[in-house]
Amino acid sequence: KAGVTQTPRYLIKTRGQQVTLSCSPISGHRSVSWYQQTPGQGLQFLFEYFSETQRNKGNFPGRFSGRQFSNSRSEMNVSTLELGDSALYLCASSEGTGGARTEAFFGQGTRLTVV
Amino acid sequence: AQKVTQAQTEISVVEKEDVTLDCVYETRDTTYYLFWYKQPPSGELVFLIRRNSFDEQNEISGRYSWNFQKSTSSFNFTITASQVVDSAVYFCALRSVNAGNMLTFGGGTRLMVKP
Numbered sequence: 481k482a483g484v485t486q487t488p489r490y491l492i493k494t495r496g497q498q499v500t501l502s503c504s505p506i507s508g509h510r511s512v513s514w515y516q517q518t519p520g521q522g523l524q525f526l527f528e529y530f531s532e533t534q535r536n537k538g539n540f541p542g543r544f545s546g547r548q549f550s551n552s553r554s555e556m557n558v559s560t561l562e563l564g565d566s567a568l569y570l571c572a573s574s575e576g577t578g579g580a581r582t583e584a585f586f587g588q589g590t591r592l593t594v595v
Numbered sequence: 596a597q598k599v600t601q602a603q604t605e606i607s608v609v610e611k612e613d614v615t616l617d618c619v620y621e622t623r624d625t626t627y628y629l630f631w632y633k634q635p636p637s638g639e640l641v642f643l644i645r646r647n648s649f650d651e652q653n654e655i656s657g658r659y660s661w662n663f664q665k666s667t668s669s670f671n672f673t674i675t676a677s678q679v680v681d682s683a684v685y686f687c688a689l690r691s692v693n694a695g696n697m698l699t700f701g702g703g704t705r706l707m708v709k710p
Contacts, residue, residue, distance in 0.1 A: 483639075484639075511696055513697070513698075515700075522700060523686065523698075524700075525699070525701075527696045528695060528696045530633045530696075530699065535695055535696065536696060538697070553697075563644070569623065570637060570638075570639075572640075572698075574696060581647060582696065583642050583645060584656065584696070584698060585641055585642065586639045586641075588638045588639040589638040591672055
C-alpha cells in the first residue's frame with residue numbers, strides 16, 4: 481500500500497503570494513488532517529477533512545483554507561503569505577471512522593519558505 | 596483545553612546507553628488516547644505506539660518500552676541500548692474523544708545518539 485504523498489516537497493514563495501499544497505492519503509482512508517510545524521510553535525493542528533467536509537478546525541486565520549475531493553485527496557491553500565507562514569506542513573491520513581483511537585499516518589511534508 | 600509537555604528539548608547519549616523521554620499531559624476528558632511518534636530528518640512522523648486512557652499496562656516492543664501512569668498523567672518512553680539510528684525528534688501526542696481527529700502534540704525531544 482502506498483503511503484501518504486505530499487507535493488511539492490519544497491516551495492519558496494514571496495510575501496503576499498498564495499500557495500496550494502496537495503496531499504494524497506493512503507488508499508481507502510477518508511480522513512485527511514493538516515498540521516503546521518514551526519520551531520517556535522511546534523506542531524499545530526490546522527484542520528481535518530472527512531468525506532469532502534471540514535470536520536474540525538484549529539486556531540488559524542482565515543487565510544488558511546482547505547478542501548477535499550471525492551477521491552479523498554486534499555489541498556490546503558494559504559493566501560496573502562506572511563514570513564511567519566514559513567513552516568513544514570504535514571498531512572495525516574486515517575480511516576476516519578475509528579474515532580480517537582485511529583492511527584494517523586503522516587506524509588513527509590511540504591517545506592514552505594516565504595521570503 | 597488539552598496540553599502535552601515534553602520538558603526535555605534535547606538529549607544526547609552514547610550508543611548502548613538507555614534513555615527515557617518524558618511526557619506529561621493535561622486533559623479534562625476521561626477517555627483519551629496517547630501516542631508517540633518519531634520524526635527522522637526526512638520529516639514524516641512515524642507512528643510508534645498508541646495507548647488508551649483505560650489501559651495502564653506497560654508495553655515493551657523490542658528495545659522500546661512505554662510506562663503509562665494515569666496518577667501522574669505521564670506517558671514516558673524508554674529506549675534500551677540506544678543506537679545511532681534512534682537519533683530523531685520524538686513527539687508525544689494526545690487525542691481525546693471530544694476532539695475529533697485532532698492530535699495535540701508536545702514540543703518534541705531531540706535525541707542524539709553518538710557512536
